[in-house]
Amino acid sequence: MAGMRQPHSLAPVLVAALVNLNRPATYAHAGVFQMSVANLVVIGLMVVVFAAAIALPFRRRHKGEQR
Amino acid sequence: MSTHGSAPRSWTARVRDTAVRAMPPERLLPDEQPAYMSSWVYIFGVLTLASLSVIIGSGVILALKGPAWWHYTGVGHFFNSVHLWAVELFFFFMVIHLWAKFFMAAWRGGRARTWASGAVTFLVAIPCAFTGYLSQQNFDSQWIATQAKDGINSTGIGAFFNVLNFGQMYTYHVLLLPVVVVALVVAHVLLVRRHGIVPPLPLADLPKPSP
Amino acid sequence: MKRGRISNRELDRLARNYDGPYRPYDLVKELCVALAVVTALALALAIVFSSPDDPPRTIKQWSHQMPVDFVTTAVSELDGSSDTAGYGPPYNHASTGQHAAFIHLQQWFGVSHPINTPLDYVYEPLASIPGDGPLRAAVAAYRSAPAKMQSAWTTAYADALGKATVGSGDAVQVAPGDYGPVPTMMSALLSLAQSGGLDGDLLTSSQFYETDYTTPLLLMADGGVLTARAQAQHLLGSQWGMMNETGSYPGQVWLWLYTFWYQIEPFSSSANADLLVFLIMGFLSVCLVAVPFIPGVRDIPRWIPLYRYIWRDHYRAQQSTGAGA
Numbered sequence: 001m002a003g004m005r006q007p008h009s010l011a012p013v014l015v016a017a018l019v020n021l022n023r024p025a026t027y028a029h030a031g032v033f034q035m036s037v038a039n040l041v042v043i044g045l046m047v048v049v050f051a052a053a054i055a056l057p058f059r060r061r062h063k064g065e066q067r
Numbered sequence: 068m069s070t071h072g073s074a075p076r077s078w079t080a081r082v083r084d085t086a087v088r089a090m091p092p093e094r095l096l097p098d099e100q101p102a103y104m105s106s107w108v109y110i111f112g113v114l115t116l117a118s119l120s121v122i123i124g125s126g127v128i129l130a131l132k133g134p135a136w137w138h139y140t141g142v143g144h145f146f147n148s149v150h151l152w153a154v155e156l157f158f159f160f161m162v163i164h165l166w167a168k169f170f171m172a173a174w175r176g177g178r179a180r181t182w183a184s185g186a187v188t189f190l191v192a193i194p195c196a197f198t199g200y201l202s203q204q205n206f207d208s209q210w211i212a213t214q215a216k217d218g219i220n221s222t223g224i225g226a227f228f229n230v231l232n233f234g235q236m237y238t239y240h241v242l243l244l245p246v247v248v249v250a251l252v253v254a255h256v257l258l259v260r261r262h263g264i265v266p267p268l269p270l271a272d273l274p275k276p277s278p
Numbered sequence: 279m280k281r282g283r284i285s286n287r288e289l290d291r292l293a294r295n296y297d298g299p300y301r302p303y304d305l306v307k308e309l310c311v312a313l314a315v316v317t318a319l320a321l322a323l324a325i326v327f328s329s330p331d332d333p334p335r336t337i338k339q340w341s342h343q344m345p346v347d348f349v350t351t352a353v354s355e356l357d358g359s360s361d362t363a364g365y366g367p368p369y370n371h372a373s374t375g376q377h378a379a380f381i382h383l384q385q386w387f388g389v390s391h392p393i394n395t396p397l398d399y400v401y402e403p404l405a406s407i408p409g410d411g412p413l414r415a416a417v418a419a420y421r422s423a424p425a426k427m428q429s430a431w432t433t434a435y436a437d438a439l440g441k442a443t444v445g446s447g448d449a450v451q452v453a454p455g456d457y458g459p460v461p462t463m464m465s466a467l468l469s470l471a472q473s474g475g476l477d478g479d480l481l482t483s484s485q486f487y488e489t490d491y492t493t494p495l496l497l498m499a500d501g502g503v504l505t506a507r508a509q510a511q512h513l514l515g516s517q518w519g520m521m522n523e524t525g526s527y528p529g530q531v532w533l534w535l536y537t538f539w540y541q542i543e544p545f546s547s548s549a550n551a552d553l554l555v556f557l558i559m560g561f562l563s564v565c566l567v568a569v570p571f572i573p574g575v576r577d578i579p580r581w582i583p584l585y586r587y588i589w590r591d592h593y594r595a596q597q598s599t600g601a602g603a
Contacts, residue, residue: 017328025512025526032541034518038528042159050163053107054587100303101296103592110312117312121320138331147331148324155323156316158532171588172579174570176293186567193532200530206332207524210508212491213499214515221376221552223387226368231496234489266296267589268580269284270596 095260103267108171111164112259118157119252123245125150130241134204134233154196161189173265181262184255191247198240201230212236286576332511332524337480337494340503341471346442348471349450349464351501353439355399356460357432360500363395369496370394376553383553391492399497403479404466413466416459423458431458448472515540535559 025036035043128146129137137143165185174182197215201208212230219225229235284292341348354360358372366373368390375384404417420428438452445451450468452461470476480494498504505514513519520537523529536559545551569575579585586593 018326021327021526022330022524023526024510025522027512027517035534036512036522036526036529038523038526039521039531042155042528042531046159046163049159050108050166053111053163053167054584056107058105058107058591096305098302098304099300102299102301102595103296103589104303105591106588108588110308113308113312114316116309117316118320120313121316125320144328144331145324148327148329149320151329152323152327153316153320155528156319162532167588169569170579170582170584172289172576172585174576175290176295177290178293179570182570183567186569190563190566196530203331205334206504206507207330209334209495209498210504210513213495213504214513214519218552218556220365220368221384221550222556223367223383225384226387226390229368229391229490229492231492232490237489263296266293266298267592268289268585269292270586270593 090257090261097260101264101266104264108167109264111160111167114160115157115164116252116256118153118160119248121153122150122157123249125153126241126245134202134237138204154199157192158196161192165189171265172268175265175268176262178258178262178265181255181258184251184258188248188251188255191244191251195240195244195248198236198244201236202233202240204233208233327527330524330527332507335498335503335507336474337471337477337498338474340498340501341468341476342448344501344503344506345444345448345450345468345472346439347502349442349468350436350439351497352400352464352467353432353436353460354500355395355497356463357429357436358395359436360395362393362496362500376550378550378553378557381553393493393496398480398483398493400463400467402483403470403476404463406475406479407466407470410466413462416462419459420463427458431456431460435460435464516546535562 021038025038027034027036028040125146129143129150132143137147168182168185197211200211201215215230216225219228219230228239337348351360355363358364362369364372366375367384367388370389370393374382377384401417401421404413407413420431423431434455435452435457438455438457439450442450442452448468449465467476470479477494480497481491482488483493508514508519509517511524512522513524515537518534518537518541520533520540521529521531536555539545539555539558540551545555548554565572565575
């Protein structure tokens with residue numbers, strides 16, 4: 001690793017990101033409960049995707065025939 | 068039956084015959100499925116498998132260049148990003164797969180081991196991810212290690228599983244735990260193939276078959 | 279039409295075999311499509327969001343940016359009042375560790391990574407500083423003093439550090455007092471830390487090739503350098519930190535239930551919280567694996583009948599052909 005030095009500044013290295021998430025997060029609070037917006041988005045997406053997977057009609061588009 | 072002539076029954080022949088009896092090729096790789104599999108909810112198992120493949124692929128690339136590579140090159144950082152997001156996708160799809168299998172009561176019909184192997188895979192994947200976070204060699208891993216040590220030490224496990232020992236955690240992460248996860252996933256998929264996809268629950272207001 | 283609850287045993291029997299219609303399906307193609315989709319998703323997320331890499335803190339940085347905190351921590355290692363000094367197994371025998379009723383797992387598994395805080399964090403690093411006569415005399419004077427005298431010096435110095443100021447060159451200045459040789463020792467240790475020598479010294483104290491960061495990390499954890507950054511990043515236990523990642527990245531969402539217990543009584547104020555939460559989560563994990571055998575839990579899918587929507591095509595087909603269950 002000779003010659004390869006880590007950046008000395010404390011700022012996190014930002015590499016090729018179109019959306020910069022290297023900034024303080026926003027948090028949702030409700031009583032003892034607190035969660036970052038990012039985590040809430042992930043959980044929300046999971047519920048939405050699960051519900052959609054059940055609700056969406058299942059259309060088979062391949063050439064197989066039903067027996 | 069041996070392959071040429073009538074040699075005595077060897078261990079190899081017995082293992083082969085048992086395996087083929089338990090899992091004939093048509094059962095291992097069927098080209099048809101029950102007509103009741105008519106929902107998008109069935110795709111999350113294979114999506115979880117695919118995510119695991121991307122995790123392993125990106126992990127192999129990271130391992131090829133060693134644990135410090137991603138800190139000082141853009142390419143290394145990119146593969147670290149792929150690896151991290153593949154982990155998020157893996158848990159995303161796996162938990163939805165778990166929810167779907169729960170609400171389908173997929174353990175019915177002798178499939179309790181299928182459920183159990185899936186649940187254990189989830190439980191082993193968590194420490195596998197945990198050792199990955201410990202292997203980052205940045206502030207996050209410093210914090211996680213110094214915090215997690217209290218929980219792990221309280222159980223006595225800290226006496227032989229030292230989260231502050233980077234070398235040990237890295238080895239668990241790139242070899243020991245992935246081997247266990249993959250073995251569990253293989254067992255889980257083989258059980259699914261062995262017992263088939265669980266049929267639907269009988270709808271309560273349909274007429275019961277007459278005795 | 280009869281309605282009635284079918285028993286779990288009957289449900290099990292009905293699910294063993296399927297004699298109904300099949301249709302063609304390409305499993306290998308499905309796997310290939312899934313691989314392509316997930317690879318594309320992972321690549322896209324990596325390109326759009328990248329990943330966090332908050333640089334690690336070093337003892338050198340700590341001693342420059344928070345010199346009073348560093349010296350305060352060093353004094354606590356010297357007089358055995360630090361967290362590590364009083365931790366118990368696996369580092370020392372200073373306490374018996376956490377327990378749940380009669381279960382003392384931490385104690386039973388013993389000391390596997392011995393740390394002697396005054397020796398490892400003060401005496402040995404100071405001994406590595408070459409040719410400093412006054413320093414060697416100060417260390418010798420401290421080590422040969424009676425325990426009561428040592429304690430009086432370190433207590434007085436720790437109290438003075440509460441009102442210390444930072445001078446030029448990040449040096450720590452305290453009000454005059456009777457601290458014995460402690461200020462000389464701490465000043466030398468601070469200089470060693472600020473030069474970067476203590477980072478390497480603590481890591482390679484036993485051998486050249488080392489991947490075990492226990493010794494330096496425990497020193498940093500005893501001080502405030504990691505906590506200060508963690509609090510800013512919402513990673514503290516009281517902030518549900520176990521689930522969080524640095525920056526605005528999603529973290530380890532799957533740990534929600536594990537960290538939840540730490541937020542409520544009696545765990546939030548218990549000295550044995552870690553062991554208690556571990557035992558609860560261990561029990562719940564076994565329950566997860568054993569769901570098929572737990573009455574009530576295994577019946578939830580029938581009480582919350584999402585299955586009616588999942589298999590609605592199948593039920594419709596059954597009703598139109600007039601087939602039974």
